[in-house]
Amino acid sequence: MKQFALKKKSIIQAILTPTVFVPSVLTSCFLVVSPMTAHAEHLDLPSVDVVAQRLANKQADSVNTSDTASLLLNEPSVSLYRAGGVSSLPVIHGLADDRIRIKVDGMDLISSCANHMNPALSYIDPANVAAIEVLAGITPVSMGGDSIAGTIKVDSKAPEFAEAGHGLLVEGKINTFYRSNNNARGVNISTSVANEQMYMRYTGSTVEANNYKAGGKFKPAGQSAVLRGWLGGDEVGSTAYESRNHALAFGLQHENHLLEFKLGLQDIPYQGFVNQRMDMTGNESEQYNLSYKGKYDWGKLEARTYHERTRHSMQFGKDKQYWYGSGAMGAAPYDVPGMPMDTEGRTTGFVLKGDINLSQRDTLRVGTEFQRYRLDDWWDPSQSPSTVGTNTMMGPNAFWNINHGQRDRYDAFAEWDAKWNAQWFSQLGLRSSIVKMDAGRVQGYNNAGGMMGYADPTNPATIPGAFNAADRSKTDNNIDVTALTRFTPDAEKTFEAGYAMKTRSPNVYERFAWSNTNTMVMNMNNLYGDGNGYVGNLNLKPEIAHKVSVSGHWHDAGQQHWYLKVTPHFTYVDGYIDAVACVQVGKTCATRTDGFMNLSLDNQSARIYGLDVSGKMLLAQNTGMGRFDATANLSYLRGKNNTSDDNLYNIMPLNAKLALEHQFGQWSNKIQAKIVDSKNEVQAVRKEFKTAGYTLFDFYTSYEWKQARLDLGVENIFDKLYFDPLGGAYLGQGATMGKTVTRGLSVPGMGRSINVGLTLKY
Incomplete structure (x- = not known):
């Protein structure tokens, strides 16, 4: 592990010095260009126009x-579970996290953390x-x-190659920004070079931010925790972060082929989590992604293989109590150093799919996928110097939360697109998926029992022993079916209707988190921020969702002046995995006195x-003052x-966004109002918080020159204090391992922030 860490740091240090690293690699790569020998005829296939919205700017x-994830907030169907500064979880129509398929440059990535602190979009x-x-x-x-x-599909910049006879194409961009509220500052760099057949691109980014401040005092000012610093009444604890990302891309094209x-x-290095009892104190990840795309006289072929490895650590950050007492939870003498938690996840995938032109009308899309996932989640002992190696509350063993967790998926699918005429289009799809899951033997901190020991893991009468004796091998045979039709009567209207049956198997933590008699351990297995x-x-059995959706899209013929899109939808989920009292699934969980709950999970049914x-x-154009547009979106959602007969958790209340946009040459402006209704329909079993309604105002302006761009934004202009309906419980400070942090406060949103950015291009 130490050898890997040293190697990783040397790689990052090299990449952080692009003036040395990038030119040397580019020079080496372009000394030799090997042409590919495959031949194919160029064909422009008809694209499948699915129900999707592309984000701009x-x-x-x-x-x-x-x-x-915040780039999705202008989509009426999307909201966010707020988490760390770079790790929000997107929600589509009230369903979040692993219920959404997220593809990052074609890779299906999986969060490797008991609190899902490293979701796919954070990479x-x-x-x-x-x-x-x-x-x-x-x-x-x-x-x-x-x-x-x-599905959320995220792509980095597509490759660009030099035109024939124009030599090398060299491009670059550097951006720096500052946000006043949390003193966030960062730099983004992108540079690329290409000839007619080969390209290389490097993208790097770094950002560092302090805790953010709410729009007013929401708690008493004071010491954040024993032996910790001071937090003001408006400072939101455990929201600071630092992140560094680097990406290298290489491409080789020949005729209609791209590799x-x-x-x-x-x-x-660190990322605070305001609605979790732990913070991220390290997340190192590498992703390797090899893909091929080719066009042939019969259609298109795409292949991809990828591997991702994450090494993740959690501890108590600067605003949460780190030192605990050896005699009792939270009491002196303070000689027990925190609670280290470590995770290693490995994801390997393969995708092969092709579009086959059956006729001018019909296209058959077929493919197969394989994904192999492995997870280890262990918590090293935490003991005072005088008790190291002896049976204590957190020692001398490593606590195995997930030991060699396995989740393998084997898929095959077929999809038929038919363009019957200029007005009618249909799509039918079928996917078969086999999900195989398993996990190894677990143990507590010691084999002598007690508060955290759980006793002998080989004895079926103990908590870990019962888990070890159980059949942990699970196989799910899942089926997906979709049917969609689109009618375009003329150039100003489009109507769509469809049905889908989609299936999801539980994730590793939902099935294999095993501790039910200790509150502290149960607190650490929380995917929800509550x-x-x-x-x-x-x-647990797989979730099976039946969805019906219709959509009407009206617009001017050139789609330049106005549009209106209305989409009602209904989803029924059989086997919906929701929180339940432990006794409901035959478990006896520890009781609590801090206002929170200890819960398990079970299959139920739900409707959304x-x-x-x-x-x-x-609104106006060619007025001498540029173009003016009004935009609006509205979302209403209900989950039961x-x-x-309880409400579903974290359902966004009625909300709307109204904006006035102005474009005058290279100058653009936008003023926006975000209106959110009060949240009164909350989930009782989780003791979800109600929140009041609010309205926020933002202003953005930018001016672009040929090789530069200046951006300025003022968010939450009137510095309003509000509480995020999906923010969860405030756990940003205090002795979060103990019982002194009690339920009662939800997470406030960010107050006013003035943001400025400068971009230079060459």
Whole structure:
């Protein structure tokens, strides 16, 4: 492990010196260019226009956020579970996290953390994002399985090659930014070089931020924890972060063939989590991504293989109590050093798919996928110097939360597109998926029992022994079916309707987290940010979602002046995995006195329905003052657990965004209002917080020259204090391992921030 760490640091240090690293590699690469020998005829295949929205103006957005998930907030179907500064979890129509298939440059990535602190979108910086697609309606089976909410597809910049006879194409961009609220500052660098057949691109980014401040005091000022610093009444604890990302891309093209290799490296020294009891104290990841795309006289072929490795660590950050007493939780003498938690995840995948032109009308899309996932989650002993090596509350063993967790997926799919005429299009899809899961034997901190020991792991009468004796090998045979039809009567209207049956198997933590008699351990297995403790359930079955969606899209013939899109949707989920009282699944969990709950998970049924509306209208143009547009979107959502008659957790209340946009030559402006209704429909079993409604105002302006761009934004202009409906429980300070942090406060949003960014291009 130490050898790997030294090697990784040397790689990062080399990349951080692009004036040395990049030119030397580029020079070496371009000395030799080997032409490919494959031949094919160029064919422009008809594209499948799925229900998706492409985001624009990523450059300005990346000045205002370092969280890639935040780029999705202008989509009416999307909201966010707030987490760390670069690790928010996107939500599509009330379904989040592993219920969404997220593809980053074609890779299906999996979060490797008991709190899901490293979600897929955290592995690509906003500055490296060229396009995002949100498929929130009827998602084609070719866009991924093992998910029930939809698909988010994120791509970095496509390769660019020099034109014939024009020599090398050299491009570069550097961006720096500052955000006043949390003193966030960072730099993004991108440079590329290409000839007619080969290209290479490097993208690097670094950002560092302090805790952010709310729009007013929401708690008493004071010491954050014993032996810790001071937090003001408006300072939101455990929200500081630092992140560094590096990406190298190589490409080789010949006629209609493209071969690419992408390398991604991430190093997050720390990232506070305001709604978790632990903080990220290290996240190192490498992604290796090799892909091929080719066009033939019969259609298109795409192949990809990838591997991702994450080494993740958690501890108590600067705002949470680190030293605990050896006599009792939180009491002096303070001689027990925190609680180290470590995770290693490894994901390997392979994808092969092709588009076959059956006729001018029909296209058959077929493919196969394989994904292999391995997870180890262990907590090294934490003991006072005088008790090292003896049986204590957290020692002398390493606590194995997940030991050699396995989750392998084998998929095959077929999809038929038919363009019946100029007005009618249909799509039918079928995917078969086999998910195999298993986990190794576990143990507690010691074999003598007690508060954290759990006694002999070989004895089936103990908690770890019962888990070890159980059948942990699980196989799910899942089926996805989609049917979509689109009718375009004329150049000003499009109507869509569809049905989908999508299936998702539980993740590793949902099935294999085993501790149910100790509150502290249960607190650490929390994927939801609600402050409660959780234990998994070996008997969980896959979720099966049935979704019906219709959509009407009206617009002017040139799609330049106005549009209105209305999408009602309904989802019924059979086997919905939701929180339940432990006794409901035959477990006896520890009782609590801090206002939070200890819970387990079980299959129930749920329904979600809602309405998305978005629109745009040209107000004026050619007036001597440029062009003015008004934009709006609205989202209504309702979720109910049919089994318990409880509300579903973290359902975004009615919300809308209204904006006035102005474009005058190279100068653009936008003023926006975000309106969120009060949240009163909350989940009782989790003791979810109610929140009041609010309205926020933002202003953005930018001016672009040929080789430079200046961006300025003011967010939450009136510095309003508000609480995020999906923010979870405030756990940003105090003795979060003990019982002194009690339930009662939700997470406030960020107060006013003035953001500025400068971009230079060559």
